[in-house]
Amino acid sequence: MLQNSVKKWLLLALLVLSQHVYATEGMWLPQLLSNLNEKEMKGMGMKINASDIYNINKGSLKDAIVSFGGFCTAEVISSQGLLLTNHHCGYDAIQKHSSLEHNYLENGFWARTAAEELPNPGLTATFIVRIDDVTKAAVADVKPGMTEKERQSAIDKRLEIIKQQVKKESWQDAMIKPFFEGNKYYLFVTETYKDVRLVGTPPSSIGKFGSDTDNWVWPRHTGDFSMFRIYAGKDGKPAPYSADNVPLKPKYFLPISMKGVKKDDFTMVMGFPGRTTEYLPSEAVKQTVEVLDFAKVEMRDAALKIWDGYMRKNEQIKIQYAAKFASTANYWKKWQGEMLGIKKTDGIAKKQRYEAEYNKLLNANPALKQQYGGVLDTLNALYVKINPYAQNRDYYSELTKNVELLSAADKLFDYLDKMNANGSSDDSRNKFAGTMQDFYKNYNPGVDKDVFVSLVDIYTKRVPENLRGSLFNNIWSASGNSSKTLADNVYATSALTAHAKVMKLVQLPQEEMIAALRKDLGVQLAIALHEGFKENVAPQLSALQLQINDRQRTYMQAQMDVLAGKKNFYPDANSTLRVTYGKVDGYSPKDGVDYDYYTWLDGVMEKYIPGDYEFDVPAKLIELYKKKDYGRYGVNGKMPVCFIASNHTTGGNSGSPALNAYGQLIGLNFDRTWEGTMSDINYDPSICRNIMVDIRYVLFIVDKFAGCTRLVDEMKLVN
Ligand code: ARG
Ligand code: GLU
Numbered sequence: 027m028l029q030n031s032v033k034k035w036l037l038l039a040l041l042v043l044s045q046h047v048y049a050t051e052g053m054w055l056p057q058l059l060s061n062l063n064e065k066e067m068k069g070m071g072m073k074i075n076a077s078d079i080y081n082i083n084k085g086s087l088k089d090a091i092v093s094f095g096g097f098c099t100a101e102v103i104s105s106q107g108l109l110l111t112n113h114h115c116g117y118d119a120i121q122k123h124s125s126l127e128h129n130y131l132e133n134g135f136w137a138r139t140a141a142e143e144l145p146n147p148g149l150t151a152t153f154i155v156r157i158d159d160v161t162k163a164a165v166a167d168v169k170p171g172m173t174e175k176e177r178q179s180a181i182d183k184r185l186e187i188i189k190q191q192v193k194k195e196s197w198q199d200a201m202i203k204p205f206f207e208g209n210k211y212y213l214f215v216t217e218t219y220k221d222v223r224l225v226g227t228p229p230s231s232i233g234k235f236g237s238d239t240d241n242w243v244w245p246r247h248t249g250d251f252s253m254f255r256i257y258a259g260k261d262g263k264p265a266p267y268s269a270d271n272v273p274l275k276p277k278y279f280l281p282i283s284m285k286g287v288k289k290d291d292f293t294m295v296m297g298f299p300g301r302t303t304e305y306l307p308s309e310a311v312k313q314t315v316e317v318l319d320f321a322k323v324e325m326r327d328a329a330l331k332i333w334d335g336y337m338r339k340n341e342q343i344k345i346q347y348a349a350k351f352a353s354t355a356n357y358w359k360k361w362q363g364e365m366l367g368i369k370k371t372d373g374i375a376k377k378q379r380y381e382a383e384y385n386k387l388l389n390a391n392p393a394l395k396q397q398y399g400g401v402l403d404t405l406n407a408l409y410v411k412i413n414p415y416a417q418n419r420d421y422y423s424e425l426t427k428n429v430e431l432l433s434a435a436d437k438l439f440d441y442l443d444k445m446n447a448n449g450s451s452d453d454s455r456n457k458f459a460g461t462m463q464d465f466y467k468n469y470n471p472g473v474d475k476d477v478f479v480s481l482v483d484i485y486t487k488r489v490p491e492n493l494r495g496s497l498f499n500n501i502w503s504a505s506g507n508s509s510k511t512l513a514d515n516v517y518a519t520s521a522l523t524a525h526a527k528v529m530k531l532v533q534l535p536q537e538e539m540i541a542a543l544r545k546d547l548g549v550q551l552a553i554a555l556h557e558g559f560k561e562n563v564a565p566q567l568s569a570l571q572l573q574i575n576d577r578q579r580t581y582m583q584a585q586m587d588v589l590a591g592k593k594n595f596y597p598d599a600n601s602t603l604r605v606t607y608g609k610v611d612g613y614s615p616k617d618g619v620d621y622d623y624y625t626w627l628d629g630v631m632e633k634y635i636p637g638d639y640e641f642d643v644p645a646k647l648i649e650l651y652k653k654k655d656y657g658r659y660g661v662n663g664k665m666p667v668c669f670i671a672s673n674h675t676t677g678g679n680s681g682s683p684a685l686n687a688y689g690q691l692i693g694l695n696f697d698r699t700w701e702g703t704m705s706d707i708n709y710d711p712s713i714c715r716n717i718m719v720d721i722r723y724v725l726f727i728v729d730k731f732a733g734c735t736r737l738v739d740e741m742k743l744v745n
Pocket of ligand 1: 114237238241242352353356677680696697698
């Protein structure tokens with residue numbers, strides 16, 4: 027009897043346990059954790075309190091995290107203001123300090139003393155001092171029946187006043203951003219340091235190991251890190267660069283765990299994610315992957331294939347096009363992963379099921395139905411309406427971005443506009459000449475002509491005649507509807523194919539210049555495309571977008587009201603400080619394939635291709651590997667490199683710290699797995715994983731590989 031009931035009770039407890047699935051989705055506001063998340067985080071294993079993460083009365087984790095230059099995240103890891111971020115976040119700074127004699131990208135760089143740390147004009151590090159809800163004051167003047175534009179201007183005026191009245195110190199700044207599609211406004215008091223110096227970086231063969239081939243890919247073996255230091259004035263406050271500045275004494279810095287992680291360990295990532303859209307209606311998700319991603323991938327596929335063909339045959343072209351290729355390929359690859367991920371997890375149907383549930387609850391509540399009835403349907407219908415215009419916008423923008431002759435035309439038009447407004451001067455012409463010099467240094471008209479043929483083909487096939495505009499259609503029919511003929515004519519005659527020709531043009535007396543521009547087929551074509559877009563697409567696009575913004579804001583509030591108590595809501599990413607938490611875990615990308623959650627230095631050696639620009643390995647690293655000389659950083663004769671977990675991250679989270687249950691640093695976020703990049707529109711815990719480099723690999727490279735022990739000595743390592 028007794029036995030039986032114990033058994034029954036145990037069984038019941040087990041069932042309840044296995045039914046409780048932790049939500050790893052979400053980019054949470056740090057100041058709201060204690061209300062919304064603390065309980066769940068502790069349930070998942072967190073050992074600290076929400077007040078250790080965000081606290082305005084004492085140093086907390088948030089005081090160790092900075093927005094790095096506004097495009098990445100970095101964290102303070104010593105009492106001397108030492109910063110850790112990604113190699114790809116420090117890349118521009120490293121490149122600017124590099125020359126043929128000191129090629130820091132190729133060979134790495136390590137400041138052996140503080141005096142050798144290198145200043146980077148323009149690079150900043152921003153701390154968050156405090157976050158306040160200012161919604162009430164922000165919308166105080168909003169009246170029912172206002173148009174979207176009137177509403178926005180009423181809010182903007184209020185925000186200015188709030189910012190002027192905010193209590194802050196003279197060296198601090200205030201910034202207000204909308205959240206939940208404009209249903210909430212939060213104010214951020216910030217401190218921005220302007221003297222951020224480069225301290226160290228591994229060579230690209232470690233920091234960018236695997237390059238484009240491994241980008242977005244798991245298993246990964248990249249040591250994607252670099253180190254900087256924040257300098258402050260003698261008073262510890264932000265100050266412009268000065269040789270007299272001193273290393274920052276931070277309010278808080280992250281202790282570093284030497285223990286590593288195992289499967290299912292709690293992990294937390296803090297940083298500045300850029301942009302997500304998690305609350306779109308199903309038609310918008312469908313449009314994103316089936317129409318917009320498809321368009322952008324189709325155009326980039328064609329351009330990248332052509333660039334790659336030339337780059338493989340010609341060393342000069344490879345140097346000219348390497349950076350363009352990498353930046354074009356980054357999102358090209360991401361969008362393909364997004365399409366695949368939505369398909370694999372049946373993301374559109376999942377959204378539709380969510381909407382059915384929402385509708386059921388809405389219809390069961392007369393008050394809410396009265397308030398929100400029909401909003402979702404209207405929103406979905408608006409997305410159907412905007413579809414052709416949005417599609418055209420993406421084909422148009424990919425065309426003008428990837429056909430370099432058209433982007434050269436844009437630069438020229440910019441210059442002419444400025445000249446029109448301010449008059450011409452030698453100074454502005456020299457500046458323009460410099461811009462164009464940089465552009466043409468990496469330009470090959472033969473390569474570009476092939477791209478032109480291919481992309482104009484796709485553009486004319488996909489974008490209907492009435493949306494292209496009559497100017498373009500005239501040029502198009504004059505060349506017999508052949509992109510090849512059009513390209514022959516443009517590239518044989520247009521001044522836009524060479525720096526000298528463009529500069530000769532802009533030096534002509536105004537009337538002659540205009541006459542020459544009018545005759546230039548490349549210029550004509552660029553204008554025709556612009557006009558077509560401006561007349562046939564842009565007006566509809568912006569009118570519909572205003573309507574969408576309004577309904578999307580209402581639908582956001584509706585979801586929060588209708589599903590209240592069933593689901594916690596987090597705001598879409600908007601480059602503000604967020605906390606995301608998950609668990610260390612592998613995943614199964616497809617049938618028959620199971621990915622482990624860890625990689626090791628052995629995997630670097632498996633990928634090693636001597637002399638290859640993506641997979642070469644430095645001799646010193648091979649030597650350390652052969653001797654298994656890992657110091658205190660190895661584990662049973664092996665060196666950990668990267669690991670993955672189910673933290674919900676996006677672009678901008680690069681350089682974010684990965685923390686363990688005690689808030690100690692265990693890794694450095696730098697990427698996501700390909701199949702999970704759809705987490706920006708529809709996070710799914712089954713395949714969405716973020717990729718981190720193990721902190722022990724970072725320390726091993728700094729200490730054993732580079733011998734820069736002074737840096738490890740200033741950190742706080744805990745066992
Ligand atoms: N995919 C990573 C992030 O968006 C890394 C990009 C830089 N690395 C590269 N190989 N392109 O944005
Ligand atoms: N590499 C991305 C960045 O630069 C992070 C990867 C992601 O999008 O999650 O922010």
